[in-house]
Amino acid sequence: MNRGTGAFVARRVGTLALAVLVALGVWVAVLAVFDVSPLIGKRPWDVFAYVVTDEGAAEHRAAIAADLAVTVKDAGIGYLVGLAAAFVLAVLFAVSPVLERIVMPTAMVLRSIPLVVLTPLITLIFGIGQTGVTAIVIIVVFLPALANILYGLRSVSGEHRDLVLAYGGSAWTVLRKVALPAAVPSTLASARIAVPSAVTGAMIAEWLSTGQGLGGAISRAAGSFGYDAMWASAITVAAVTMLAYAVVSIADSLVQERMGQLT
Amino acid sequence: MPLLARFRGALARPWVGGTVGIVLLLVLWWAMTANLENSTSFPSPVDVARSAVQDGWSYYGPNVTPTLGRAVQGYLWGNLAGLALAAVVLVVPRLEDVITQLGVISSCLPVVAIGPIVMVIFGGRAAAIFLGALLVFFTTLVGAILGMRSASRSSLDLVAAYGGGRWTQIRKVQLMSALPAIVTALQVAVPAALLGAVVGEYLGGIDSGIGVALNAAQRQIQPDRVWAMSILAGLISLAGYGLVGALGRLLTPWAKERRA
Numbered sequence: 250m251n252r253g254t255g256a257f258v259a260r261r262v263g264t265l266a267l268a269v270l271v272a273l274g275v276w277v278a279v280l281a282v283f284d285v286s287p288l289i290g291k292r293p294w295d296v297f298a299y300v301v302t303d304e305g306a307a308e309h310r311a312a313i314a315a316d317l318a319v320t321v322k323d324a325g326i327g328y329l330v331g332l333a334a335a336f337v338l339a340v341l342f343a344v345s346p347v348l349e350r351i352v353m354p355t356a357m358v359l360r361s362i363p364l365v366v367l368t369p370l371i372t373l374i375f376g377i378g379q380t381g382v383t384a385i386v387i388i389v390v391f392l393p394a395l396a397n398i399l400y401g402l403r404s405v406s407g408e409h410r411d412l413v414l415a416y417g418g419s420a421w422t423v424l425r426k427v428a429l430p431a432a433v434p435s436t437l438a439s440a441r442i443a444v445p446s447a448v449t450g451a452m453i454a455e456w457l458s459t460g461q462g463l464g465g466a467i468s469r470a471a472g473s474f475g476y477d478a479m480w481a482s483a484i485t486v487a488a489v490t491m492l493a494y495a496v497v498s499i500a501d502s503l504v505q506e507r508m509g510q511l512t
Numbered sequence: 513m514p515l516l517a518r519f520r521g522a523l524a525r526p527w528v529g530g531t532v533g534i535v536l537l538l539v540l541w542w543a544m545t546a547n548l549e550n551s552t553s554f555p556s557p558v559d560v561a562r563s564a565v566q567d568g569w570s571y572y573g574p575n576v577t578p579t580l581g582r583a584v585q586g587y588l589w590g591n592l593a594g595l596a597l598a599a600v601v602l603v604v605p606r607l608e609d610v611i612t613q614l615g616v617i618s619s620c621l622p623v624v625a626i627g628p629i630v631m632v633i634f635g636g637r638a639a640a641i642f643l644g645a646l647l648v649f650f651t652t653l654v655g656a657i658l659g660m661r662s663a664s665r666s667s668l669d670l671v672a673a674y675g676g677g678r679w680t681q682i683r684k685v686q687l688m689s690a691l692p693a694i695v696t697a698l699q700v701a702v703p704a705a706l707l708g709a710v711v712g713e714y715l716g717g718i719d720s721g722i723g724v725a726l727n728a729a730q731r732q733i734q735p736d737r738v739w740a741m742s743i744l745a746g747l748i749s750l751a752g753y754g755l756v757g758a759l760g761r762l763l764t765p766w767a768k769e770r771r772a
Binding site for chain 1: 528617625629726742
């Protein structure tokens with residue numbers, strides 16, 4: 250960590266803080282403009298009171314934390330497996346273009362099926378439980394990442410490839426020495442973009458199938474007029490997602506900087 | 513082996529490769545379900561096709577049309593908002609970081625969490641449209657900003673050297689290079705808008721739509737219908753994706769070389 254890196258991270262965090270402030274402003278403004286009843290539309294300070302200063306705040310925090318742990322696990326497993334699978338398959342496709350031409354258009358078709366529509370199908374196949382949730386998150390993470398990483402592997406210039414081949418390297422040497430380093434930026438970008446989609450996938454699966462985690466908690470709270478709990482859960486999941494996104498995105502920039510690709 | 517070589521050559525065309533992939537998928541599906549007796553969860557492609565034909569337009573029409581209407585509205589509003597903010601960045605580049613970060617925040621708001629809140633405040637129909645717009649907003653915003661940034665430095669300098677102002681640079685260079693990226697973003701936004709509309713229907717407060725029909729079919733344990741409706745929804749969003757792409761290619765002919 251040199252000083253440039255520190256300044257870079259500080260600037261990123263500063264921008265994030267500014268954007269969060271603007272978002273809070275929009276939140277308050279929307280509720281005010283549409284004159285939403287304070288019983289339904291909770292303001293930032295209501296949520297703060299619910300989880301920090303209220304009488305039962307400790308219990309509220311404990312309940313949300315327990316649900317959050319489930320959601321993080323649901324999203325996390327699928328996120329890691331989905332990214333790893335996408336990477337392996339992308340490398341396979343880079344070596345065997347025929348396989349790619351058969352699988353990729355099919356993958357594009359699957360990708361265009363809306364997630365909610367997919368959820369009942371997955372539930373039908375895998376049943377209600379961890380497997381189904383993980384399968385949904387994997388699908389959400391996997392398909393865009395596959396397309397992205399493959400694009401990165403393909404971005405190798407002809408001259409670099411020819412050089413390795415001219416010196417007697419095989420297709421595998423090209424992959425190892427040229428294509429894999431070239432795919433680092435797109436792999437990191439996929440890891441970044443996949444964070445919000447993994448959480449969304451996990452929440453939708455929890456909501457429509459298992460009924461556990463924050464996804465389940467929010468729909469239960471909405472059904473039983475527990476608007477405080479609903480807002481607090483929603484803000485929690487949004488904040489955690491944002492934090493995870495920021496961490497991955499800063500790591501992404503630092504790695505690219507080290508590789509000399511940060512402009 | 514010339515036959516194998518010719519086969520490989522044919523696969524190089526996306527249509528052929530894609531068709532082979534889809535056929536393989538159908539065969540795999542059929543093979544997996546052929547031996548299941550009376551499965552309540554995993555119908556064979558034949559059952560699904562039969563159910564789709566039996567139900568016909570009188571079942572699908574009234575359910576698909578309202579969802580499409582809401583998805584289109586969400587698509588329009590979300591893209592409008594995304595493009596408007598991207599235009600702000602184009603005119604005031606200093607705001608890029610903050611506006612991108614706002615877009616990230618909007619993408620971190622999980623629809624499942626926002627849905628019930630919007631639904632309570634604005635009602636069911638508006639919630640479906642709003643969710644579609646929310647999902648579309650981020651992809652379009654980021655796509656448009658990336659496209660503007662892809663304008664080559666030398667083209668910008670050329671305009672400046674010939675005495676063109678900032679406005680000419682925006683018009684002649686940045687918009688031109690942003691449009692192909694915007695078209696791609698608008699394509700990706702099609703399934704997103706449909707997703708938002710269907711999630712909105714699952715929340716309730718709406719009496720007809722793809723989500724409502726799926727929910728009902730699921731509760732009445734009609735897997736044939738669940739599968740047929742899901743596949744139909746996928747085909748619709750694929751058709752939208754293709755349509756936007758074709759329109760985009762017509763409107764941005766200069767992007768042809770880059771796509772090829």
